[in-house]
Amino acid sequence: MSKNSLLEIQNLSISLPDGGDRSHAVDNLNLKIIENEILCVVGESGSGKSMMARSIMGLLPRRLKITGGEIKFEDRLLNHLTPKQFQKIRGLSIAMIFQEPMSALNPLHSIGKQIEEVLLLHTSLNKTERRQRILEMLSSVHLPDPQHVIQSYPHEISGGQRQRAMIAMALILEPKILIADEPTTALDVTTQAQILNLIRDLQREKQTGVIFITHDFGVVAEIADRIAVMKEGQLVEENEAQVILNSPQHIYTQELIRSVPDLKTPKPVESSKRVLLKVDHLEKIYQRRRGFLGSSKSKVFAVNKIQFTLRERETIGLVGESGSGKSTVARCIVKLISSDGGAILYQQKDLAKMDRKSMMPYRKEIQMVFQDPYGSLNPRLTVGQMVAQGPIIHGEKQTKAFQKAKELLELVGLGPQAVNRYPHEFSGGQRQRIGIARALALDPKILIADEPVSALDVSIQAQVLKLLGQIKQKLNFSMLFITHDLRVAAQVCDKIAVMYQGKLVEIGPTGKVFEDPQHEYTKSLLDSIPGRNWINPFSKNI
Amino acid sequence: MEKIKINTYFLKLFVRNRAAVIGLTLLIIIILLALLAPFIYPGNPFKTVGKPLLEPFGEFFLGTDRLGRDVAAGVVHGARTSILIASIATLLSVIFGTAIGSLSGYYGGQVDNLLMRFTEFFQTIPSFVFAIVLVAILQPSIQSIVIAITVVTWPPVARLVRGEFIAMRNREFVEACICLGMKDSAIIFREILPNVLSPILVTGSLMTATAILIESALAFLGLGDPNVMSWGFMIGSGREFLRTAWWLCAIPGIAILLTVLGINLVGEGLNDTFNPKLRNL
Amino acid sequence: MLFLTKRLRYILRRLFQAIPVLLGIAIVNFLLLQLAPGDAADVLAGESGSATPEYMEMLRKNFGLDKSIPEQLLIYIKNLFLFDLGFSFRHNMEVLEIILDRLGATLLLMTTTLFLSVGVGILLGLFAAMRVNHWQDSLISILAIISYATPLFWVGLMLMVIFSINLDWFPATGMEDIIKFYTGWERLLDIAHHLILPSITLSLFYLALYTRLMRASVLEQHGMDYVVTARAKGASENRITFKHVLKNAILPVITMAGFQVGALLGGSVVVEAVFGWPGLGQLAFQTLFARDINLLLGIFFLSACLVVVVNLLVDLVYTFLDPRIELD
16 A cells, blocks of 8 residues: 655755754754655644745745755755746645735735636636636635635635635645645634644545644644654654554654643542632623714623632633633733623622722732733843732832742742843743742732643643642642633643633533533534544553 | 843944944034034134135135135034934924823823824824924024924824834733732833833934924024024025035035934934844845 | 725715814914914914004904904804915915915925825835845935935035036926916926926935835835745746735835825925925915915915825725725
């Protein structure tokens, strides 16, 4: 059953411009792309997977150069082609789709025009024939109302639809190879599931060889036929999907897979304890105003009468996709946004109705950890100043505050010397630790974590989650954990609350929600988790 | 310790930019000349020193004008006027614009709406015509010219600062400060403003150039302070002699050109230093 | 059809939004009037002493100068919107008439300058970006930086010295050769001949601005993701530049051109003063010496109205270029 190889990468090396922390983006890489199969290239940020993909198409950024090796395709050497020769191959024999469909499409051209461009460049079809082809292709990617989509501009259709349009554009000439560079990373989990299915179906139908680049092992488990693992520019391991997913050989692969949060670890539900926070019929409404010559105002219920209770030492996961309102709920609770209705009861006092002054003492009780490791720290303050800020605002003396800062930084795994350093000297994972230390400086009883690990690589993510678990054990606070990643939620939370379009559709103990979901949306959400049927070989070790 | 390191890093970057260094050199020379004016050319630049309409490189380095006034003295004293007016006006304009922009960007909502309408209104008014009207009504003097330039140049600063504040306001570290219980004034002054200083600095320096251009144009039209020497005035009074003594117009104009050029080069150098992404263009 | 009505509604709405701006300008005018030295009636009469006592009485009545300030304001605004800007004794005409008489020349100068500076600026900027890091780019950038630093009136004078006085290629002043009494096509050519130096002078500064802006815009667009996508489809670099990047890159330039209309008007004051171009700018210049505040304020009000209208036109053009603009 040996299949033909379409493309061979031999000893490929790509250099980086001087002054970086590495000399090469890709180092002596050997890889084969075989017909009629999906090869998943998986790695963390900086692994070189994207650059490898771009070099195949000759799309490397100006400052990166191929310094060694060959890329063989149909008895030509791609790395020696002139731009003109490349133009004949791109779009016709090898096509590529990208991560962010909004920026990858020209905002001033209609969808139809952009897809038509591929036909104009490589075929001699006339106008009617082109239109026919485009309509057919739009149907095969399951876009509703293709006639309308052809005339639409990218900003007029949804993210999922844009990605389908990009896929249509890439596959319309039935290229031998499709390179997909993190095509679903920017999409919601339900949309992601649909796009993954689409790619797999089209691949099987047209027998395309697909290089699918991703950092998400769940996605890999869902669609890969073969897997290649990259680390810092080098190929670490490569094999059939089943082999790598169930018995990885290389230590790095093992570490990666071990870091993937497992779906099947229901936390034991502890007996009921004191209620700390009660959210009662919370509402947040946004008005979309339209001018007096336009139509009337329309209301958007970002948060639609939510209620739940958070008890001592409990962790509740607030899960949902973008637009579900989960972040808004968090921001209402810490009063970053003012809510429009309902109550937020903490120790019987309604926080929702408090003004800034009365809220001050309660600020010590509820603190927040943020998502963006780069935006959540002030680049001009030292780490120590940032962590000590909170206590100082609430009346603590400078020396004592800095002492506390040092202790906290040790607690989160950064040495006490970190107090005098600036944020830019730390990595993403370390910055999140600093953010956690800052939040803990006021000894809060409730910690609200808004997607605290979403921006981190999976191995770093595992470390930070472990840290949170340890600290929580030690300091005994409750957590409201907001995430779109159900695997993370499964690992960290005692209870799960599912949000959809502003409403809380289901809430219950984690194990129960995962094994026996009640609401339709919860069911579809769980079904969409990529690789949900894959059993992580390391699950016992978490 | 770290702060010093960061500043020398920026200084090194700046110095590598040749154009910026040229600009800085030009500026230093002109500022020096302006400061030393009362020593190199003491006395009143309006006084007659010799025969009228003498050519340059004769008895007088840059010649004399129609009243026998020393052109070189005029140039050097004119530098003082332009630099003085431009600096004060720019400073006032930046302060006012920053105040409006920061409040507008930080608080948003109705405050933002109101302040932005106000700013847009001033941007719609044709700026130079407004300046002319203001100076004409208030009677030409250094004060009225400074007021006119300030009134006309603050809107772009306000818009810039507002944009920066809006961007910062949504950054998570500002949200973290609110969560910690920090007061608004502390957030604006100690958290956001230091991070916004570099674009303000760049805009401010480029605005000084605009201020000099406005001031000289006003003086050219006869709206300059009659008691101080100004480059624009020199060009205006030299107009009649364009055919015979064209250098009377040319020389002060070159002075304006070099000054404005110097400021622009320095401003752009600063911009490149603070925005490394744009440097590779 | 729906497409048209949406745009029509947009125009109407923007016109409505312009009203408070015009109102504001009227109020500013009024305040400036109060600031001016002397009795308001003297100011309104143009030049103290040259008006007859009966006329002064009529003025006082018309502008309600014996009433309270707020009432004066309302009357003044009413007059402004009826385009009663007063009477000038020096010119012996209604102020409105004087201004409208000169408007044409200024519009001609401004439109020519706009097209020249934006058109050539876009071309030069595009060319510079296409030859980035080569000598053509450096040359264009250096010329642009220098042009950007030159004062308008000085450039005009220098151009006059070189091209009018020394080379005698172009006339030094005026809009046309009045003694020749040209008509029709000949007259047009004559006016165009006179137009060249003033419009080049006024364009130079803005040309530099738009060139640099276009260059930066093109370079920025070349770094965008959709350019990589286009390359991945097999498009050539030329196709990418002209069919993808160009239209996207022009947008910020058009926006900036819209912002600069007010400044352009101000610049025309100076250029018309230098070249004796018989437009609003020269009128303002002459008025300064006469200290005719009322006429000056009239010019101010009308030029502000002009800016509002041109802004609206530029916005409209923009909606045709960028589909992302919400017409609602």
